[in-house]
Amino acid sequence: MVSRIAPPWVFEIDDLRKSYDGEKWANDGITLRIEPGEVFGLLGPNGAGKTTLVKQVVGLLAPTSGTIELGGYDLVADPDHARQLCSYLPQAPVPIESFKVHEAIELAGRIRGGEKSTVRARTEELIDDLELEEWRDTLGAKLSGGVRRLVGFAMTIVHPAPLVILDEPTNDVDPRRRRLLWERIRRLGDEEVAVILVTHNVLEAEKSVDRLAIIDDGRTVAEGTPSSLKAADRDLLRLQVMLTPGVDDPALPAWLRAEARVGNTLVTTVSEPDVPAGLDWAQGLMTEGVAEEYALGATSLEDVYVRLTTVEAVAS
Amino acid sequence: MTAATIPARRSGVDHWLDAFGNLTRWQVTRLRRLLPITMVVQVLSTTGIVIGMGLLYGDLPPERVLYLTTGAVTISLITVGIVMGPQILSQERISGSAEYMAALPVPRSAATMGWMVLNLVTVLPGIVSALLAATLRYDVELAVSWPIVPAVVLVVFGATMVGVAYAYAIPNPRTVNAVAQLLIFVVFGFSPIAYPAEQLPDWLASAHRWLPFESMAVVIRDGLTDGLATEVGRAYAVLAIWTAAAVALASWSLGRRP
Structure with a gap:
C-alpha cells in the first residue's frame, strides 16, 4: 500500500x-x-x-x-x-x-x-x-x-x-x-x-x-482533472454545424446529441460508429441550404465547458 | 525559492517602516512625470495669488499682505490634500489601480502616510516661493518661528486625511471628482483663509468656526507672522478634532470590505 x-x-x-x-x-x-x-x-x-x-x-x-x-x-x-x-x-x-x-x-x-x-x-x-x-x-x-x-x-x-x-x-x-x-x-x-x-x-x-x-x-x-472531466466524452466526436442565418433549427437524429447553440453554430456530439451517418446528415443540411459549413473534430475540455455553461443549451 | 512552508505573519514597527519606505518610493515613482508639473503649478499659483492681489488692489497695507501671503500658503496646503489628491484617487478607483494597491501586502496606514509625504513634498516649493515673493515684492517682514513645522505637517496631514476619507467613502468615484471641484470654490472663494472672517455673512463665518479651513489658516499664520493669528489654541483643537474624525473615516473606508 x-x-x-x-x-x-x-x-x-x-x-x-x-x-x-x-x-x-x-x-x-x-x-x-x-x-x-x-x-x-x-x-x-x-x-x-x-x-x-x-x-x-x-x-x-x-x-x-x-x-x-x-x-x-x-x-x-x-x-x-x-x-x-x-x-x-x-x-x-x-x-x-x-x-x-x-x-x-x-x-x-x-x-x-x-x-x-x-x-x-x-x-x-x-x-x-x-x-x-x-x-x-x-x-x-x-x-x-x-x-x-x-x-x-x-x-x-x-x-x-x-x-x-x-x-x-x-x-x-x-x-x-x-x-x-x-x-x-x-x-x-x-x-x-x-x-x-x-x-x-x-x-x-x-x-x-x-x-x-x-x-x-x-x-x-x-x-x-482535465482528463476526468473529459472522461464522459471519451468515445465521442464533435460535429459542429454552422447554420445559415434566419433558417429554422433542423430536426436532430436520435443518435446525435445537441450540446449547445452558440449564435448560428450548433455544437453536437456523435459516437464513433455514428460518424458516417452524422457526416451524411450535415452534408444533407448543406445541400438543403440549412447549413453553410460543418466540421468534425475530437472533443476537448472546451466541449465540456460549453455544455456545462451555455444557457441556450438545446434539448436533445 | 519555495513556498512549501507558510511565512510568518509580518507585523510591527519594522514591517510598517519597511512598507512606508517602499510605498513612498512607489508613489514618487508613479507620479514622477506629474510631480514636477504639479510643483510648478503650486509655485505659480501661490506666487500668483501674492503678486496678483497687489496688482488688483494697488498698495496694500503690510497686515493685508501678510494675510494674503499666509492665506496663499494655506490654500496651497489645503488644495493638494483635499482637492488634487482625491481627484487622483478617484481616477485610480475608476481605472482599477486602487484595487491593485488595496491588494498589496502592506498596512493601509503606511500607504496613506506615503501619500501624505508626497503631498508635503509637492507643496513645499510653492510655500517657499510665496514667502519669497511677499518679502521681495512688498517688503514685509515675516516672523517664521518653529510652530510652522508642526502647523504645516498638521495641515497637510489633516487635509490629506479628509481627502482620503471622502475619496474612498463616497461610493461612486465620479462623485468624488464633483465634490473636489465644489471644494475648490469653497476653499478659494468662501473661506476666511486669505481674508478675515468678518468679511463673510454671519452665518457663514459661524460655520467656519467649526469647519477646518479657517483653523488651518490660523495655525499657519501663527507660524509665519507675529501677533496676526488669534485663538491659536482653539484652531489647533478644531483641527485635531477634524483630523481625528478624518482618520477614523479614512480607516473605515479603506478597511471596508463590501
Missing part, C-alpha cells in the same frame, strides 16, 4: 456564499481545496462569480457566509494576513505608467517582502524567461497591453506568496509569449506555490492546469 505524504499546508474554501444585494448569489456554496504545487484552473463565463470568489480570498470583499483558510489561518477574519499569503494579479492593468519595467518588478518584490538582492536576481530571471529584455528600461506608458500584462505577471510572482492568484493573465499576450507565461506558471507549481488561474482560455488551461473547477451562476458545476 502506498501511503500519501500529507501536504505541508492546504488552501480550503468551504461553502462560500456571497451576495451583493441580499437577493442574488454571486457565489452560491463554493467549496474548493488546493495543495501546494497545484495549478488550479477556475473557468467560467463572464459573470459566473470567478472574480468575486478570488476577491474574497485576498480580502477585497467579505463573504456573506462560509470559510476561507490557508494552512489553518482564517483569511476572512484577518484580511491583512490574507494579503500577505496571496499574490494577486487582478484583471485591471497594473498601474505602472511611470515605471520602467525592471523598476516595477523590483519594487513590487520589495513591497511583497522580498530581500533586495534576491528580488533583483529574480527580476532579471523573469525578464529573461518572459523575453522582456528589449523593454527592460521602457516606461509602462509606452508598453503594449500584452507586454504590460506580462510585467504585471512578473510583479505578482517575483516574490510569490504561498498562494498566487492570476486573473486572466494571458489577456492581450501574443501566442509566443503566452507559451512562455504558461511555462512560468507551471514552474510556480514546481516551487511548491499553489496557483489559482482564472481564465476563459479553456484550451490553454487544459494543457497547464492540474485540476480545475467550472463555475457557472455562482456554483461549481464540475471539478476534477
Whole structure:
C-alpha cells in the first residue's frame, strides 16, 4: 500500500456564499481545496462569480457566509494576513505608467517582502524567461497591453506568496509569449506555490492546469482533472454545424446529441460508429441550404465547458 | 525559492517602516512625470495669488499682505490634500489601480502616510516661493518661528486625511471628482483663509468656526507672522478634532470590505 505524504499546508474554501444585494448569489456554496504545487484552473463565463470568489480570498470583499483558510489561518477574519499569503494579479492593468519595467518588478518584490538582492536576481530571471529584455528600461506608458500584462505577471510572482492568484493573465499576450507565461506558471507549481488561474482560455488551461473547477451562476458545476472531466466524452466526436442565418433549427437524429447553440453554430456530439451517418446528415443540411459549413473534430475540455455553461443549451 | 512552508505573519514597527519606505518610493515613482508639473503649478499659483492681489488692489497695507501671503500658503496646503489628491484617487478607483494597491501586502496606514509625504513634498516649493515673493515684492517682514513645522505637517496631514476619507467613502468615484471641484470654490472663494472672517455673512463665518479651513489658516499664520493669528489654541483643537474624525473615516473606508 502506498501511503500519501500529507501536504505541508492546504488552501480550503468551504461553502462560500456571497451576495451583493441580499437577493442574488454571486457565489452560491463554493467549496474548493488546493495543495501546494497545484495549478488550479477556475473557468467560467463572464459573470459566473470567478472574480468575486478570488476577491474574497485576498480580502477585497467579505463573504456573506462560509470559510476561507490557508494552512489553518482564517483569511476572512484577518484580511491583512490574507494579503500577505496571496499574490494577486487582478484583471485591471497594473498601474505602472511611470515605471520602467525592471523598476516595477523590483519594487513590487520589495513591497511583497522580498530581500533586495534576491528580488533583483529574480527580476532579471523573469525578464529573461518572459523575453522582456528589449523593454527592460521602457516606461509602462509606452508598453503594449500584452507586454504590460506580462510585467504585471512578473510583479505578482517575483516574490510569490504561498498562494498566487492570476486573473486572466494571458489577456492581450501574443501566442509566443503566452507559451512562455504558461511555462512560468507551471514552474510556480514546481516551487511548491499553489496557483489559482482564472481564465476563459479553456484550451490553454487544459494543457497547464492540474485540476480545475467550472463555475457557472455562482456554483461549481464540475471539478476534477482535465482528463476526468473529459472522461464522459471519451468515445465521442464533435460535429459542429454552422447554420445559415434566419433558417429554422433542423430536426436532430436520435443518435446525435445537441450540446449547445452558440449564435448560428450548433455544437453536437456523435459516437464513433455514428460518424458516417452524422457526416451524411450535415452534408444533407448543406445541400438543403440549412447549413453553410460543418466540421468534425475530437472533443476537448472546451466541449465540456460549453455544455456545462451555455444557457441556450438545446434539448436533445 | 519555495513556498512549501507558510511565512510568518509580518507585523510591527519594522514591517510598517519597511512598507512606508517602499510605498513612498512607489508613489514618487508613479507620479514622477506629474510631480514636477504639479510643483510648478503650486509655485505659480501661490506666487500668483501674492503678486496678483497687489496688482488688483494697488498698495496694500503690510497686515493685508501678510494675510494674503499666509492665506496663499494655506490654500496651497489645503488644495493638494483635499482637492488634487482625491481627484487622483478617484481616477485610480475608476481605472482599477486602487484595487491593485488595496491588494498589496502592506498596512493601509503606511500607504496613506506615503501619500501624505508626497503631498508635503509637492507643496513645499510653492510655500517657499510665496514667502519669497511677499518679502521681495512688498517688503514685509515675516516672523517664521518653529510652530510652522508642526502647523504645516498638521495641515497637510489633516487635509490629506479628509481627502482620503471622502475619496474612498463616497461610493461612486465620479462623485468624488464633483465634490473636489465644489471644494475648490469653497476653499478659494468662501473661506476666511486669505481674508478675515468678518468679511463673510454671519452665518457663514459661524460655520467656519467649526469647519477646518479657517483653523488651518490660523495655525499657519501663527507660524509665519507675529501677533496676526488669534485663538491659536482653539484652531489647533478644531483641527485635531477634524483630523481625528478624518482618520477614523479614512480607516473605515479603506478597511471596508463590501
